[in-house]
Amino acid sequence: MAKYLPPLFTRLYLSLLTAIFASILLTFYLSEQFLQRSDVVDFYEDSLQVFIDVSSYLQRNGQTAEQLFKDDTVLDPEFEILWQKNWDANADCEHCKFLSVIANTAIYQLSDEQLLAVYPLQQSEEVILISDKPANSSIFSGDRRQQNSSLITLFRNDPSEFIPYLLLLIVIISLGTTLYFSVRRLQKQINQLVKVNQEFGRGELSARAQKNYTEPVNELAQSFNRMADAITETVSENQIFAQAVPHEMRTPLSRIQLATGLLRQRKLKCEELVLLDNIDDYIDDIEKLTRQVLTFSKLNSISNQCDHQAKQCIKLDDFLQGRIKRLVVDNNLSINLNLQALQLECDPAYLRLIFDNLIKNALQYAATHIEVNLKVSPKNLIMLTVDDDGPGIDNLQFETIFQPFSRLDKSRNQETGGLGLGLPIAKAATRRINGHLFVSHSHLGGARFSCQLPLKVP
Structure with missing residues (x-):
């Protein structure tokens, strides 16, 4: 799952941008809610004063609301005031948006700039409807409430609507650009440190990090x-x-x-x-x-240019056959060779140390049979294996046998336990040509030593 994720700094950069974007949107939303609430309260206070004036007018003249609104009397030039005998919000204000109830007065939104307050009359089902006065239509005009204008038309009519979104875009671009260069610089410095660390791990002990990095x-x-x-x-x-x-x-x-x-x-x-x-x-x-x-x-010394100067192109099959003829003196042992014709460019001294110590180890512990294989593995690596039919090696000792002076036989006699440096030398030589040496169980019943080498030694 982790291999499908973007790099750490990419995730960090995207997370910062997402957090900024979400914070700005949340701020806009809360601000809009607060401003809308303020507009509702202001509208209620203004419409309440109009309702009080209408109620006082009815009391002074001894009229009912129905009688008053039969005449075309202009009660307030800024608001449209209507009387309705029975009020049903679901039927009479189907396209309205309910906002809140303040002091038993329901507030609805008819359009972006038009609010409606419903004031019930005492001891009756009649209501007084007070709304912002529209320009050229009645309160419940559905065409006016449903605005189907395009973005271009809306921008031409009221460009101020786009100012918050333009501000959001500018803030995101500014902060995103600033964060990008900062994160990119930090990523570059971390990558340089990783590269120096890898060089130091490969044995280049002179590798050092630069000193002109930023904090931390x-x-x-x-x-x-x-x-x-x-x-x-x-x-x-x-x-x-x-x-x-x-x-x-x-x-x-x-x-x-x-x-x-x-x-x-x-x-x-x-x-x-x-x-x-x-x-x-x-x-x-x-x-x-x-x-x-x-x-x-x-x-195990510090790597130098001598490794590159001593490289030669070696035919591995001929090289291994020549080493076996030099090392094998016991005619009672059967040695089976399965060598693929391969070439490798490396220092022959390292290759000799690897193979000689592996063969000597097999000759020391094999009972009757040794098998040597050389081929290219499915991972495109040169695979050299040496199998024997000896007593084998316990799983717990797979790593310890490559430590200096570690022997399965505790005796210091070379004829039995050896000196304990052959396999460590073979592993160190393998590491010198960027290979990997490990041990496992052999199909012959003994131990199998496998040496993986790159086709091209860097």
């Missing part, structure tokens, strides 16, 4: 820049530390190797030689660990 966006930009500075400083320190430690460890390791070599030249017992062999194995493990730590650190 400038506070958000400054907060982002402070956070980015702190993260960049921390990442730089960690990278320096991670890259320096392996280099610093090589000197003592070389000295240990030299010492074990000198000891071997002496006549030692078998137990002592076994200990020296164990020391050499530990040194080899430490060297492999330092190399992997250094590789992992470089993969």
